[in-house]
């Protein structure tokens with residue numbers, strides 16, 4: 312293996328439009344917060360954003376802000392401020408970094424967009440489909456801003472999704488409407504919800520198509536590209552702008568596929584990433600993979616914003632199903648079958664599990680899943696110990712050594 316091999320990252324040309332869309336998103340929120348109109352709802356990343364948009368809210372996603380805190384490497388220094396007010400260093404480092412940022416009046420939005428602070432919420436809306444931490448996180452801000460906190464409590468470890476699950480979710484969603492009407496001052500309009508769900512479905516289908524280009528050999532994009540390009544699927548799904556952006560991105564990726572342009576030059580190994588990104592280490596990890604000629608072609612994380620079940624004709628039922636069918640909500644049998652299907656489609660050579668110290672919810676390596684998958688799929692796995700935002704939990708030296716050894720192991724398996 313050539314340790315000195317230096318390879319430049321392949322740019323995604325249309326990433327510039329993605330950055331513009333993200334800038335517009337934050338500036339629109341900032342202006343609305345200053346004007347007091349439209350009203351602003353904070354929403355969890357896989358929460359009912361479509362309902363909120365349809366009721367006239369602009370939607371802000373604190374997890375996206377926290378990922379920015381991680382990517383800009385501000386998070387690790389901010390976490391102790393939240394620890395000092397009683398939020399343990401062992402709980403979600405999105406939560407602790409974000410509350411730490413609020414308490415110290417810091418945000419990456421200042422440098423990026425000249426925005427002083429995240430927009431003040433008029434209401435906070437969570438869904439515990441991903442974890443309970445989001446509820447505690449929003450409860451803290453609810454007390455701080457003295458605004459209503461409403462949400463959906465979702466079952467965890469779900470096997471087959473049953474009619475009773477959907478009915479429960481729909482009932483909880485509908486129960487939020489009176490509060491949302493009161494805050495927004497707008498009456499709920501079923502037709503507007505249908506339109507928003509239709510737009511969100513268009514966005515999410517394109518996002519799926521984008522990610523599926525990773526099945527090509529060589530792949531035109533990597534996990535590291537996708538973690539950035541997914542921004543509109545998270546913060547702007549349900550808007551025309553997001554849909555149009557993914558049309559443009561998809562065209563670029565199809566063009567790359569047609570001409571055989573590889574995201575990782577000389578792609579030799581194909582990998583799957585299971586778990587959260589290590590936000591503060593995206594660049595060095597991506598450069599390591601380039602050097603090793605290994606492309607992470609797919610991930611559970613980026614797939615989490617594919618919502619096939621959205622249904623404009625039955626908007627509540629479709630939203631309910633989409634937000635409970637998610638990987639993170641499901642039991643291990645489902646998850647293993649999901650990854651088996653991913654392997655069928657993307658044909659990767661090995662799996663990387665990220666054991667994120669502060670996010671057990673998005674960590675699947677602690678109860679024997681890597682071993683079971685190796686047995687079922689005959690694929691090697693490697694578990695990297697780290698965290699999404701708290702870099703004190705991540706040893707770069709150890710991660711690099713382990714990944715290099717893993718790639719050597721893959722190379723030795725080649726005939």
Ligand code: SF4
Nearest residue numbers: 403441442444670672
């Ligand atoms: S899923 Fe993990 S990273 Fe996301 S909010 Fe919950 S604990 Fe934090």
